[in-house]
Amino acid sequence: MCNELRGALAEIVGDAHVSDALVDRICYTRDCGPDRAGIPGAVVRPGTTDEVAEVLRLANRMHVPVFVRGRATAFLGTGVQTDSIVMETTRLDRVEEVDTRANWVKVGAGAIWHSVDADMHCLGRELAVPGGGGLFSCTVGGSVALNAIPHGMTEYGMTGDHVLSLDVVLPNGDVIRTGSAANPGAEPVERYANGPDLTGLFMGSYGILGVITSVVYRLRRIPEAEAFAMYAFDDYCEAVDAACGVQTQEAATFLVGLFGGPRPTGMEGDAFLHVIARGDSSSTAQRLAKAKAVCESSGGRPVSPECTRNYWQEHMYSWLRNTAPGPYYSDRPYFCPEVAGFVSTQGLKRAVRLFREFVREQEEEFERFGIRIKGVDTYFSRNGAFLWIDTLYDERRDDAWEFGLELRARIAGLMFSEGMSPGGIGAGVSPLIMPRLGAYTGLVRTLKTALDPMNILNPGILVEQGGAS
Secondary structure, eight states: OOHHHHHHHHHHHOGGGEEOOHHHHHHTSOOSSSOOOOOOSEEEOOOSHHHHHHHHHHHHHHTOOEEEESSOOOSSOOOOOTTOEEEEOTTOOOEEEEETTTTEEEEETTOBHHHHHHHHHTTTEEESSOOBTTTTTOBHHHHHHHTOOBTTHHHHOOGGGGEEEEEEEOTTSOEEEOGGGGSTTOOSOOSSOSSSOHHHHHTTSTTSSOEEEEEEEEEEEOOSEEEEEEEEESSHHHHHHHHHHHHHHTOOSEEEEEOSSSOOTTOOOSEEEEEEEEESHHHHHHHHHHHHHHHHHTTOEEEOOHHHHHHHHHOOGGGGGTOOSTTTTTTSOEEOOOEEEEEETTHHHHHHHHHHHHHHHTHHHHHHHTOEEEEEEEEEOSSEEEEEEEEEEETTOHHHHHHHHHHHHHHHHHHHHTTOBOSSOOTTTHHHHGGGSTHHHHHHHHHHHHHOTTOOBSTTSSSSOOSOO
């Protein structure tokens, strides 16, 4: 990276918040997934919306692409290009304003979900969803930009359902505010105001249309009670039927299914359901009773819910399988080329069957490359299922790495051709889904070109081109 650019970035954010040291730049190439990327020329950490805007204006003048990063907890691929600028948002981490009467909080995009939720607990409130799977480390802005799948989605819905307003820096450096708050002096009480839903335009866009710098998010009072249950099934189809019944009865705040990977420690079964119910004491007990009736009528056996409780309260993924986090990945540096997306609840039966058949056909290759299946797991929404398939490979082996990337493409091709629609889409996933979407992809490309004619911001992630290169 030339000294001119580094110096110009330092003038915007201060010398302490820019680095062109190789050791730093290498650390900003990848997220938690397996996708290789280029080494950026500089890393910059703006601390205000104005600084974000100035960085983007500079990038346009100097024709240098900018890739936006929170804490990189996704498995989707960063797409970082060699000699680009990586803009990290973690200094944008303040709780800016709280209204406990209207129940909203405005926070910087770099704030950590769990940190904000802990602050709100001091006020007797909680975030409308507690965050995505990595809520101890993932940022609020990144989760909105990637359309992260949250805890509690069975009752509470998606991350974006509770966004009231965004502050966004467009690729040319202009700053906009969305929702009712776009009207100067108005409060951010409603997203669907002042015309089109521009808030929704930036959710799930992976930052190709603008940089989110703050989010206004709904709050709720902390429920009085929580209750937990877990059921084992000898046939995964029966577990799917039970899940459908729990959804119909609105019996769970959060319903999680395990349809593959290691069985929970000390338990027997082909599939498992975790049930979390929240509310006042009476309604919570009633909901759990409904879930019990539905699950047992579908062949479910109640097992100890202690791991369900641990999972919900400690937010450690490994507790879904009744084990502490330490030994979950064994003794190897495993990486995960994840395939995930939405299917209908009943469509989950076909998806699981197809994947199991696929694994049987690849048994020899899985053995040769040391592939492990971490999970075939599902977060159930109100009326559907978000299935993620995690296959692990040993990154010390180049051949296993290459096979892991090929494996993701093959699984994605199988699942997407059968109607799975991914939630978050990054550089590693977009080539596997966007060509299937026809005019939808064309519209995304049109929006990208209109808002970012110089193709500066996160180029190549959702669409292969978006402006003048």
